[in-house]
Amino acid sequence: MDPTIWQKMQKIDSRVFYVILIVMIIVPLMIPQFKLPIIPSQQTISAYDTIEQAANAGPGKIALVDSWWAASTQGEQKWQAKAVLTQLMKDHIPFALISGDPQNRTLTDQLVNQIAPKYNYVYGLNYVDFGYKAPAAYVPILKGMVQDIPGTLKEDYKGRPLASLPVMKGIHDINNISIIIEITPSNTLDQMLQLVQGVNHTPLVFVPTAVMAPEAYPYLDSHQIKGIITGIKGAGDYEQLLGVSDFGTQASTALSMVYALIILLIILGNVGYHMMRSSQNKGEGRNGR
Amino acid sequence: MSFPAYLHHLLFPTLLLGGLGTIAIFSLLFRENKFYRFFEHLYVGLATGYTLQVTWTDVLRPDWWDPMAKDGDWAWILTVPLGIMIYGLYTRRFAWMSRLVFGILFGLAAGVIFQGFSAEYVPQVASSFKPIIPHHLVKDDIVSAINNLIFIVILVCVLVYFFFAFEQNSRVVRRTAVAGRWILMIALGAIFGSTIMTREALLIDRINFVVFQWLHFPKFGH
Numbered sequence: 001m002d003p004t005i006w007q008k009m010q011k012i013d014s015r016v017f018y019v020i021l022i023v024m025i026i027v028p029l030m031i032p033q034f035k036l037p038i039i040p041s042q043q044t045i046s047a048y049d050t051i052e053q054a055a056n057a058g059p060g061k062i063a064l065v066d067s068w069w070a071a072s073t074q075g076e077q078k079w080q081a082k083a084v085l086t087q088l089m090k091d092h093i094p095f096a097l098i099s100g101d102p103q104n105r106t107l108t109d110q111l112v113n114q115i116a117p118k119y120n121y122v123y124g125l126n127y128v129d130f131g132y133k134a135p136a137a138y139v140p141i142l143k144g145m146v147q148d149i150p151g152t153l154k155e156d157y158k159g160r161p162l163a164s165l166p167v168m169k170g171i172h173d174i175n176n177i178s179i180i181i182e183i184t185p186s187n188t189l190d191q192m193l194q195l196v197q198g199v200n201h202t203p204l205v206f207v208p209t210a211v212m213a214p215e216a217y218p219y220l221d222s223h224q225i226k227g228i229i230t231g232i233k234g235a236g237d238y239e240q241l242l243g244v245s246d247f248g249t250q251a252s253t254a255l256s257m258v259y260a261l262i263i264l265l266i267i268l269g270n271v272g273y274h275m276m277r278s279s280q281n282k283g284e285g286r287n288g289r
Numbered sequence: 290m291s292f293p294a295y296l297h298h299l300l301f302p303t304l305l306l307g308g309l310g311t312i313a314i315f316s317l318l319f320r321e322n323k324f325y326r327f328f329e330h331l332y333v334g335l336a337t338g339y340t341l342q343v344t345w346t347d348v349l350r351p352d353w354w355d356p357m358a359k360d361g362d363w364a365w366i367l368t369v370p371l372g373i374m375i376y377g378l379y380t381r382r383f384a385w386m387s388r389l390v391f392g393i394l395f396g397l398a399a400g401v402i403f404q405g406f407s408a409e410y411v412p413q414v415a416s417s418f419k420p421i422i423p424h425h426l427v428k429d430d431i432v433s434a435i436n437n438l439i440f441i442v443i444l445v446c447v448l449v450y451f452f453f454a455f456e457q458n459s460r461v462v463r464r465t466a467v468a469g470r471w472i473l474m475i476a477l478g479a480i481f482g483s484t485i486m487t488r489e490a491l492l493i494d495r496i497n498f499v500v501f502q503w504l505h506f507p508k509f510g511h
Contacts, residue, residue, distance in 0.1 A: 014318075015318070015319065018318055021492075022496060025492065025493050025496050026496060026506075029493070029496070029497055029500070029501060029508070030500075030501075030506065030507075030508055030509060031508070031509050031510065032508055032509075032510065033510050071336075073491070074494065075490050075491035075492075075493065075494030075495065076487060076490045076491065076494075078494075102340045102343035102344065102347075103336075103339065103340075103343075131347055132343055132347040133348070134344065134348045137348070137352075139401055143401075155351065159351060190405070190409060191405070193405075193408065193409045194401075194402075194404070194405025194408045194409045195401070195404075195405060197408075198405070198407075198408025198409060198412075199408070209487045209490075210484070210486035210487040211480075211483050211484045211486070211487040213483055214479055214483050215480075218413060219413075221416060221440075222412045222413050222415070222416035223412070224409075224412050224413075230483070231483070231486050231487055231490055232486070232490035232493070233486065247494075247497070251494070251497075255486065255489055255490065255493065258489045258493075259489075262485065
């Protein structure tokens with residue numbers, strides 16, 4: 001007996017879905033004018049406002065950007081990091097970079113070098129890079145930084161003494177950190193909350209991959225973190241708040257299209273399943289009679 | 290772009306490797322093949338090699354080798370036998386050596402966790418005490434009181450679900466636990482939705498690289 005249309009719907013080759021999926025992604029990327037509305041989430045707005053407030057922290061304060069993303073997660077985190085770094089430079093906030101992943105320092109450096117000329121940011125004067133620190137050494141480093149930043153880190157990633165860099169003038173300990181920005185695809189938020197934020201309640205903005213974000217909501221509720229920039233959607237939201245249209249905006253539209261496709265496929269699959277079941281039940285009823 | 294220029298762009302080593310690598314990894318979706326296996330091993334090898342190199346140039350050389358060899362801080366040499374002792378783990382005869390080092394590390398970790406636990410979780414406990422009676426009869430207060438009530442109900446239901454110390458004979462306790470389980474299922478569904486977002490974002494980025502940066506497809510109206 002030939003399969004019914006409902007049975008066929010249950011057995012569509014997954015490669016057909018992959019082709020449809022790729023087309024749904026390519027179309028919005030190919031036509032940048034095609035944009036679905038982006039409504040920034042409340043937690044992204046809070047993150048944006050917190051960084052804006054850091055601009056008013058005054059001299060002798062510096063933002064700390066703790067970065068853990070690498071090539072495997074750059075699809076989300078490169079664009080989140082780019083948006084955040086753009087805001088820091090746009091608001092003339094001096095910042096320090098520190099990396100917990102071997103690949104991260106190079107990738108973040110590439111981003112900073114791309115953005116810095118536009119805002120006249122100069123290494124050593126407006127920002128500093130503490131470099132890559134092995135994850136196993138992070139706990140003593142964070143604990144040391146709470147009390148003595150130059151004493152703990154001593155040199156930047158090029159081996160220059162931190163005390164010799166103008167951006168580090170007046171920067172001694174955690175009280176000189178205006179904001180902590182944690183860009184991570186890993187479970188590193190805990191150590192930052194436990195060892196740094198918990199000590200003097202420094203404002204902390206969390207920038208995770210989307211998969212990590214739901215676990216952080218309790219910390220948002222308890223005000224231990226001030227805002228969350230969630231995945232590529234968060235990057236799109238952030239670009240909206242910054243008034244720029246970059247890859248985050250285009251990718252958000254593509255993402256919405258993909259979600260629409262997934263929802264449609266779930267509905268089709270369920271309709272097919274239930275229709276097949278009901279037609280089987282009817283057939284059994286007729287045979288029983 | 291002229292054809293020779295396009296060909297030059299297409300064959301530019303970093304772009305070519307990136308493009309071929311992406312296609313090779315995604316070819317697994319079609320079926321398991323040697324092209325995929327080769328690039329999988331290539332990626333693992335590259336990542337490991339890169340990590341080793343950075344660990345030496347960014348960590349061991351500036352923080353251990355230079356202070357010892359250049360600044361005369363000879364005490365750093367003592368870390369070498371301690372590090373080697375960890376490898377005692379692999380032989381029954383010298384396993385006791387690794388336990389000495391692990392004992393020190395466990396002690397350090399326990400101290401840090403003890404401090405960290407209160408810094409991380411006490412604010413969570415404190416923030417779970419929320420007023421469920423509005424202060425004033427204004428809209429904002431009423432809305433936040435309703436929010437708080439929903440929060441408290443969910444918190445209690447989920448906590449009751451995790452009461453495994455006694456048998457849940459009472460109907461009230463049993464039904465509260467069932468409600469807690471449902472709420473957990475909804476939360477897990479939300480987490481799964483976020484997982485899809487991450488995976489799709491990575492796919493979007495790779496497609497953008499292959500189609501528009503490597504193959505250089507045109508973007509209309511750009």
